[in-house]
Amino acid sequence: MSAEFESIVTPVPGPRSRALASELAAYEAPGVTYLGDDYPVFWESASGATVTDVDGNRYLDLTSAFGVAATGHTNPHVASAVAEQAQRLMHGMGDVHPTEVRVKLLLRLSELAPGDLTKSYLSTSGADAIEFALKTALLATGKPRTIAYRGAYHGLSLGALEVVGIEKFRTPFAPLVADRATFLPYPGAETSVESAIGAVRDALDRDPDAGAVLLEPIQGRGGVIVPPDGFLRALRDLCYGRGVLMILDEIYTGFGRTGTMFACERENVVPDLLCVGKALGGGVPLSATIGSARVMDAWPKSTGEALHTSTFLGNPIACAAALANLDEIARLDVPGLVRAQQGLLADRLGGLRTAANVRDVRGRGFLRAVEFGSAEFANRVVVRGLAAGVILLQSGPTGTSITIAPPPTIGGAQLQRALDIFERTVRETVPEEAT
Ligand SMILES: Cc1ncc(COP(=O)(O)O)c(C=O)c1O
Structure with a gap:
């Protein structure tokens, strides 16, 4: 064979x-x-x-190993970029002394992301990217709560669990998981756009502390649930109208998996925050929260100590891998x-x-x-x-x-x-x- x-x-x-x-x-x-x-x-x-x-x-x-292998497993161009970067610099100094390769990746993400999404925070796991989005939403809106969806999967760290709509992951840790989300049924093909949007409108009416709506454009781990055509567009309009942020989790759907670079592009939707991960690093752990300057600038300028960072922020090997992988996504x-x-x-x-x-x-x-x-x-x-x-x-x-x-x-x-x-x-x- x-x-x-x-x-x-x-x-x-x-x-x-x-x-x-x-x-x-x-x-x-x-x-x-x-x-x-x-x-x-x-x-x-x-x-x-x-x-x-x-x-x-x-x-x-038939899995792409959780949706990661967008350019194929062990893509040779990504592997060479990793090997080359590893010979020169494996680790930078996060929020203190950055690297050129990180600047290049940030620039590339701002070119690739739709609309006015030009500023990114790089992290390691999908859950990290979600948590950064939740913190950003609080800073930008002053509101601590989120509208999320049953069946949603956003990662298993404690912050991400607050918005995960799959009970088996939350129940054992319930005393540790803050009750800061209102969960709605995720609209499947049988639901009308009107009723799905009506549910969000009602939830926002009942929950004045909700500053954001967070969702996957297609629920992945929840069983690949596709919402009705027009839902994302209508939700975008509702969020604008109500002054709440729309956070899209494209960690699974991003980088071409659904036939457009990002699933939201199918309905010409630009969220306020876009979370990506999985396929981004071509197999090297890397995720990003990409936002508009308007929203990201809610973060205060660093005066020496970052409010949010981590040891491996913008790791050079991960950035080099992602740059090579994004080249491959474009070339292929x-x-x-x-x-x-x-x-x-x-x-x-x-x-x-x-x-x-x-x-x-x-x-x-x-x-x-x-x-x-x-x-x-x-x-x-x-x-x-x-x-x-x-x-x-x-x-x-x-x-x-x-x-x-x-x-x-x-x-x-x-x-x-x-x-x-x-x-x-x-x-x-x-x-x-x-x-
Ligand atoms: C849509 C979505 N968001 C977030 C995550 C969490 O990513 P990670 O496992 O890298 O934390 C996943 C993982 O499957 C996912 O599918």
Whole structure:
């Protein structure tokens, strides 16, 4: 089998993955990695749309590893930029002595972001970018509360958890999570724009301390929920009218995944704050909160001690990686790659509607989901798919769906092959009670 495709040479997981799992179980905090008899495999290397594990098994990736691999895994241009930067300067001095590569990246982000979004704060995780946005909203509006959405995922640090709408992440830590958000149902395809906007209007009426509305333009981890056409535009207008900020979390949807550079561009929407992460660094941890000068200038000028910073602020390796990755996104035309193959992906997944146990198929561009009758069934498909050579990711607030988010650089034959395996797995998997 050509190196472009899957190649399974041991039982999955293989012996080396199993041995590493025992060690991981001994030394890692138990809540982190799910370890079962048939899951996971330990990754050794990755290239483009394929991943190779420590036992030499090769898989086709239908996840982009949480949406990161927009320019393919281990993109050679990004890898060279990282190696070159690592030889010169690995670490700057954050908010004290900056670097040229950071200036270049900030400039590039201001050119890339829509409208008047010209000033950025760089951080490491998506949750960091969200927390910076929440702090900025308070400074800019003087209001501490946020309108957020059920099913929303914005990261798991304590500040981000305040606006996460998936209960299982909040409940164990409830005494630590401040009650500063009003949660609304996220409007799915069946909801009208009028009722979705009416709900925000009512929430703002009831919650005069709300200074911002925060949302994903398509809910990702919440199961790939696409709002009705026109919703983002109408929400933008409402936020202007009410003097509240619109914060868009494009950490999953950004950098071409839905067929435009940012999902908000489809409706010509420019938020007040745009959070990005995941694909930005091409595999190196980096995120950003990008805002208009009007909003960002709510931060007081530093008089020597930053009000918000971190040790690795604007890390030079991450900035060099992001610059090379943004070059690649432009050179490869990642949004165009998605547009070129989204029809194929939609058709193939749409064909699964006839499969027993498939309840829904939805999404946009290269961010799609198949919804199953139960989380147990979705999990079996993920596990069996891995054994057959595709990497899949379970999603949805209760785990009933599987997200399909391939690297946009995936070849047509690779995509077809991965979808063949996925389809066969879905059709051949039987619910547990029927086994
Ligand atoms: C939309 C969205 N926002 C925020 C986050 C959190 O990012 P991180 O895990 O880097 O903190 C994620 C992660 O999946 C996400 O999908």
